[in-house]
Amino acid sequence: MKSSRRSFIKKTTALGAAASLSSLPFSLLGNIQSDPIKIGIIGLDTSHAPAFTKLFNAENPKPELAGFRVVAAYPYGSRDIKSSMDRIPGYIDQVKEQGVEIVDSIEALLQKVDVVLLETNDGKPHLEQARAVFKAKKPVFIDKPVAASFADALKIYQEAEAAGVPMFSCSSLRYQKNVHAVRHENKIGEVLACDAFSPATLEPSHPDLFWYGIHGVEILFTAMGAGCESVTRFSTPDAEVVVGTWKDGRIGTFRGMRSGKHDYGGTAFGTDGNLFFGPFEGYEPLVVQIAEFFRTKKSPIDPIETLEIYAFMEAADESKRRGGEMVMLREIFQFNS
Known part of the structure; x- marks a missing residue:
């Protein structure tokens, strides 16, 4: 993500067929640090949050997931999608059982972690939430949908690049x-x-x-x-x-x-x-990719391809x-x- 914001906008307008900002080969094992990489979760209104936590915080995680720990979570994503809101209390209990601290703001979360899983089920607040993460310079995985409009998705990628913050987003499929x-x-x-x-x-x-x-x-x-x-x-x-x-x-x-x-x-x-x-x-295949991304700070997916999905x-x-x-x-x- 070293090209200018202007060149990125130009590439997205042209569909970026010839350029890739982030497609580099990766090793699944990487260099495991002695101190765990501390993960924070924004949004406990999706089953992905406790599922990802269980994989990262396992007593004996797979080698690809070793060296990480989900340490804190801010529960709130959607406040107007009832099917999402109703799940938050149960998911709070599930991640607390995995040793995760519940905090009362995104700002408090960002002070405790190295990297972020933005798991809010509702895509509408993603741009605002992502901006806080970009300001804190924390690498972030944004779960699907990356936003609730193509316009917001484009802004997220542009602002991540402008801030020099690694990010990627995709479906587990x-x-x-x-x-x-x-x-x-x-x-x-x-x-x-x-x-x-x-x-x-x-x-x-x-x-x-x-x-x-x-x-x-x-x-x-x-x-x-x-x-x-x-x-x-x-x-x-x-x-x-x-x-x-x-x-x-x-x-x-x-x-x-x-x-x-x-x-x-x-x-x-x-x-x-x-x-x-x-x-x-x-979810394990996706979580392995997220772990490698957090280690290398290199997205496994060209932003152009993800933006094209939302344009489609x-x-x-x-x-x-x-x-x-x-x-x-x-x-x-x-x-x-």
Whole structure:
């Protein structure tokens, strides 16, 4: 994150196809410090918070997670999403059982920790919360959704870079075994196409796909990579279908299921065969990536790709508003730059 803010904005407007701010190879074991890296959590309104704490604070953690300790948490994220608020008391009890101190402000938290997990389930306050973390110069992982609008997501990445603070954000589905293998292990050769799916339940305070559709869209982009140029959306009584066209002519689709019980997955099609994704395999693969990020201060994901995910979802909303017309992702970038 050493390029200027001006150059970063220029790259995001152009979709940043040729540049990567943060894609460097990493070692899962890294250099474990004798003193643990102290982790603070903002937001105890999601199951991710106690789940991540349990992995980091285990009596005998995996080698990749050794050298860390969640030491403090500020419970409040959403104050207007009842399904999130109602979970806070129970999650407070769970993390306290893991030896975590509960504090009464983000400022108090930041004085006690080296790095931050921003776990607030509600994306609306993420920009304000992230600004406090950036001011304190603490590396931060921001859980999905990175924000409740593309405009706020772009501001978060721009302000992190301007402050010189390492950050990244993603869905845990990015690091499921087969999803990761298609992208990073050449499992099926060159990826020709991908069809991804996930639940896509709604939260009125967030754009349509940002709440749960993000999981399936992240699967799609993990397989396909950045470079989507246009989006067309179709609605059925039980699903939202979004078709993306990549600059090299490849087609990727996301199907967001509205009703019934559905898993997370998809199929990637490559020059050397096909590979099915799913089912959900838990949070540990993501937490291992977070640990490596906290050690190296290097994001495993190019910010351009993450921003393109949110532009894809916002373009899908715009396509629906226009009755299924094709929407170019550059419209989303240009409008918000």
